[in-house]
Amino acid sequence: MSITIRTALVTGAAQGIGKGIALELAKDGYQIAVTDLPHQREQALQTVKEIEQLGVKAIFIEADSSNRDQMFKAVDETYEKLGSFNTMINNAGIVHVSPLVEVTEEDIDRINKININGVIWGIQAAAKKFEALDQPGKIINACSIAGLDAFQMMGIYSATKFAVRALTQVAAKELAPKKITVNAYCPGIVLTPMWDIIDAKMGEYHGVPKGETVKKYIDNIALGRGSVPQDIANLVSFLGSEKSDYITGQSIAVDGGVLTLLEDSFTAIGLELTEKPFKLEFSKAALTKILLKYFWSKSEKSISEESLDNSLYLLIATCSNSTASPYKIEDSSLYVLALENIKWKSSRISLRLE
Numbered sequence: 195m196s197i198t199i200r201t202a203l204v205t206g207a208a209q210g211i212g213k214g215i216a217l218e219l220a221k222d223g224y225q226i227a228v229t230d231l232p233h234q235r236e237q238a239l240q241t242v243k244e245i246e247q248l249g250v251k252a253i254f255i256e257a258d259s260s261n262r263d264q265m266f267k268a269v270d271e272t273y274e275k276l277g278s279f280n281t282m283i284n285n286a287g288i289v290h291v292s293p294l295v296e297v298t299e300e301d302i303d304r305i306n307k308i309n310i311n312g313v314i315w316g317i318q319a320a321a322k323k324f325e326a327l328d329q330p331g332k333i334i335n336a337c338s339i340a341g342l343d344a345f346q347m348m349g350i351y352s353a354t355k356f357a358v359r360a361l362t363q364v365a366a367k368e369l370a371p372k373k374i375t376v377n378a379y380c381p382g383i384v385l386t387p388m389w390d391i392i393d394a395k396m397g398e399y400h401g402v403p404k405g406e407t408v409k410k411y412i413d414n415i416a417l418g419r420g421s422v423p424q425d426i427a428n429l430v431s432f433l434g435s436e437k438s439d440y441i442t443g444q445s446i447a448v449d450g451g452v453l454t455l456l457e458d459s460f461t462a463i464g465l466e467l468t469e470k471p472f473k474l475e476f477s478k479a480a481l482t483k484i485l486l487k488y489f490w491s492k493s494e495k496s497i498s499e500e501s502l503d504n505s506l507y508l509l510i511a512t513c514s515n516s517t518a519s520p521y522k523i524e525d526s527s528l529y530v531l532a533l534e535n536i537k538w539k540s541s542r543i544s545l546r547l548e
């Protein structure tokens with residue numbers, strides 16, 4: 195009896211998250227086709243070598259994800275050379291860092307071609323091959339937490355990741371009858387060369403030294419550390435396995451708690467979001483901590499503890515009307531009123547909202 199070994203194609207796997215995913219899937223027993231751009235050849239061949247050392251077959255195919263023909267050819271070559279094709283990881287992506295008002299037409303065209311078109315070509319090429327082989331398949335796309343909640347200074351990048359989430363949902367619906375599942379991973383702050391670029395560009399813009407921007411973002415992670423590719427690869431390993439067979443159309447955050455931190459801060463100070471009227475009570479220290487985080491996440495410049503000290507800030511949170519997510523504090527439902535130059539009169543503030 196011959197057993198066919200499963201094969202995955204991972205785009206942009208010369209480095210970073212793609213490389214981490216390729217290695218993890220290889221550990222799961224997959225043969226791997228690594229794709230990347232020509233200038234990444236040496237690094238891609240290093241990924242191939244590390245996969246082979248795990249005892250499975252791997253090949254490198256030079257392919258630009260933004261080029262439809264190259265993506266279709268890469269899938270064909272994967273099947274021809276490795277003898278099976280089961281899983282498509284549309285990982286390749288680029289970032290763009292600048293305020294929205296400074297974005298040019300070229301910036302938009304460049305990022306859309308890779309982050310949006312590239313994912314579409316990958317979905318199409320994989321779906322066509324699964325259909326031709328008359329078999330089920332799995333397609334897994336790179337989204338981001340910026341595709342769940344847009345990041346300042348990363349407006350067009352966030353837009354492409356919102357698009358990936360939409361594409362994942364649509365492809366999941368359209369391809370479900372063919373037993374093809376489509377999901378996405380939404381990494382948080384992963385310490386790859388992409389974050390070196392973000393840190394450098396944001397640092398340049400705000401005039402802060404190298405390493406400071408990424409440190410601030412990491413300080414905002416509930417689990418207290420930046421992410422590594424292995425964190426993402428662990429989810430992709432699950433999404434690639436039969437254990438995820440009943441999951442489709444989902445974009446799943448792997449972020450160590452970045453998105454939930456603000457909400458959790460409120461929970462931590464005892465804000466009851468379930469019923470009205472509710473009571474808001476916090477110590478000065480707790481409120482200061484939350485405000486520092488809040489202002490840091492909302493503004494480009496950080497605010498000092500001393501400047502908060504001379505002001506009394508009143509936070510009013512209202513319940514979201516969304517029945518789907520009754521506990522989530524939406525941005526629009528959080529108001530911060532600053533009453534400047536009022537000294538703290540007591541160490542605790544209690545507020546009742548009707």
Ligand SMILES: NC(=O)c1ccc[n+]([C@@H]2O[C@H](COP(=O)([O-])OP(=O)(O)OC[C@H]3O[C@@H](n4cnc5c(N)ncnc54)[C@H](O)[C@@H]3O)[C@@H](O)[C@H]2O)c1
Nearest residue numbers: 206210211230258259286287336338381383384386387388
């Ligand atoms: N690093 C993070 O914090 C983070 C967070 C959320 C989402 N993501 C997403 O995860 C994916 C991987 O990110 P990363 O951090 O590993 O990035 P990275 O820049 O470290 O690596 C990306 C790889 O993709 C390749 N690539 C770029 N354009 C390509 C193209 N047109 N065709 C083929 N390959 C191409 C690059 O050469 C590189 O090898 C991206 O889609 C990114 O948007 C990253």
Ligand SMILES: CC(=O)[C@H](C)O
Nearest residue numbers: 338339340382383384
């Ligand atoms: C780069 C990226 O998608 C997040 C914001 O870290």
